[in-house]
Amino acid sequence: MKKFVERKNLHCLFLFLVLFVLGFTSLADTFSKEDGNQAIDNIHWLPYKQALTKSKVENIPTLLYFYSDNCGWCRRFENETFTNQEVQELMNGNFAMARINSDSGEAIVENGEKITERQLSVQVYQVRGNPTTWFLSKDNERIASLPGFVEADVFIHVLRYIKDAYYKEVTFQEYMEKQNI
Numbered sequence: 001m002k003k004f005v006e007r008k009n010l011h012c013l014f015l016f017l018v019l020f021v022l023g024f025t026s027l028a029d030t031f032s033k034e035d036g037n038q039a040i041d042n043i044h045w046l047p048y049k050q051a052l053t054k055s056k057v058e059n060i061p062t063l064l065y066f067y068s069d070n071c072g073w074c075r076r077f078e079n080e081t082f083t084n085q086e087v088q089e090l091m092n093g094n095f096a097m098a099r100i101n102s103d104s105g106e107a108i109v110e111n112g113e114k115i116t117e118r119q120l121s122v123q124v125y126q127v128r129g130n131p132t133t134w135f136l137s138k139d140n141e142r143i144a145s146l147p148g149f150v151e152a153d154v155f156i157h158v159l160r161y162i163k164d165a166y167y168k169e170v171t172f173q174e175y176m177e178k179q180n181i
Contacts, residue, residue, distance in 0.1 A: 062095065
């Protein structure tokens with residue numbers, strides 16, 4: 001009888017795990033890359049080096065968006081924040097932008113050395129979690145990083161703060177207070 005109960009418990013555990021995995025897969029489909037791509041396709045992403053070059057040539061800041069394919073918060077950022085029309089207009093009109101996959105083994109050149117996007121994320125920009133957004137000056141000097149998901153209404157203020165170079169004069173908190181926000 002005891003073995004029957006143990007076997008039944010194992011079957012229940014197995015069934016629970018199967019249902020959990022199927023449920024998780026269904027949830028992951030909700031945040032699939034296809035859904036996120038509609039949002040990010042409206043943004044003019046460039047390869048990393050081209051974004052840095054565009055920034056210098058056009059005298060605009062660089063926005064580096066670090067993400068990973070299996071990141072739910074990245075999908076949410078792409079589906080909620082990047083779909084906002086004002087966010088898209090601010091980004092496309094005022095920044096040179098690159099989208100960098102923190103899990104990718106795709107090779108890029110940084111300071112004359114061939115490295116992967118993952119190495120760029122972890123070693124060069126010290127990305128500890130995704131999504132993370134880095135802002136650079138036209139001279140590729142680091143302005144600030146913004147880790148995590150950010151609602152569109154807040155991200156709009158961050159973009160304006162960087163675009164208009166308020167970061168040179170005041171903290172973001174002071175900027176927000178001056179905007180009466």
